[in-house]
Amino acid sequence: MIVTKLSIIIPAYNEEATIHLILDKIKxxxxxxxxxxxxxxxxxxxxxxxxxxxxxxxxxxxxxGIKYLKHEHNKGKGAALHTGINNATGEFLIIQDADLEYDPQEYKDLLGPVLNGYADVVYGSRFIGGRPHRILFFWHTIGNKFLTHMLNLFTNLNLTDMETCYKLFNTKLIQSIHLTEKRFGFEPEVTAKISRVENIRIYEVGISYYGRTYQEGKKIGWKDGFRALWCILKFGLFKAA
Incomplete structure (x- = not known):
């Protein structure tokens, strides 16, 4: 597979302390x-x-050559991703949070299955491989694995980390999918809808994870977990468009 441009989509909300640091890493x-x-x-x-x-x-x-876009009203991470995806021009795109939890040096690992002609979509899993992982929240890990298991049950996938930030997509493919979830429901929605694409090739690679605490700026909470479960039922079980 020939790839000449990778679009890096960064949704940002109240990240003044880290945005320049992640951009330095990407640079x-x-x-x-x-x-x-x-x-x-x-x-x-x-x-x-x-x-x-x-x-x-x-x-x-x-x-x-940074493209800067902004919302006049707060809409949620999913809505910010919709905006970024719609403006991407690379053959493939990857999602990058504005904090420092994920390492951009691992873009090359996610691109590997694409460049070798195996994949259309690559997820970076925090639960496989031997990369460093910060030890933090037990219940977050249990919740993530439960949500991933539930989505796998309805989509016949065998993912290990549905909630990962690092998702790499064929740009034309992801732009052709109608996405509606404006907050953290983006993860189960996009995964469920991608799984229904005919002859889709989805891969996972192990990545590192430098998680942060709520005091350090982490935003996802238990309400987002319930929303994710609802989205799994909506888009996975009932196959909503």
């Missing part, structure tokens, strides 16, 4: 065979100084 990545990086930041109406931090970074790093 430092040298992709396989000189693949061009297209960085798309979607500011979901942050209430802190995220916008100023982004604009300052863009002015100092013009060569990176």
């Amino acid at each position: 430092a990545v040298n992709l396989t065979s000189g693949i061009e990086k297209e960085v798309i930041i979607v500011n979901d109406c942050s209430s802190d100084n995220t916008e100023n931090a982004i604009l300052r970074y863009i002015s100092q790093n013009a060569a990176l």
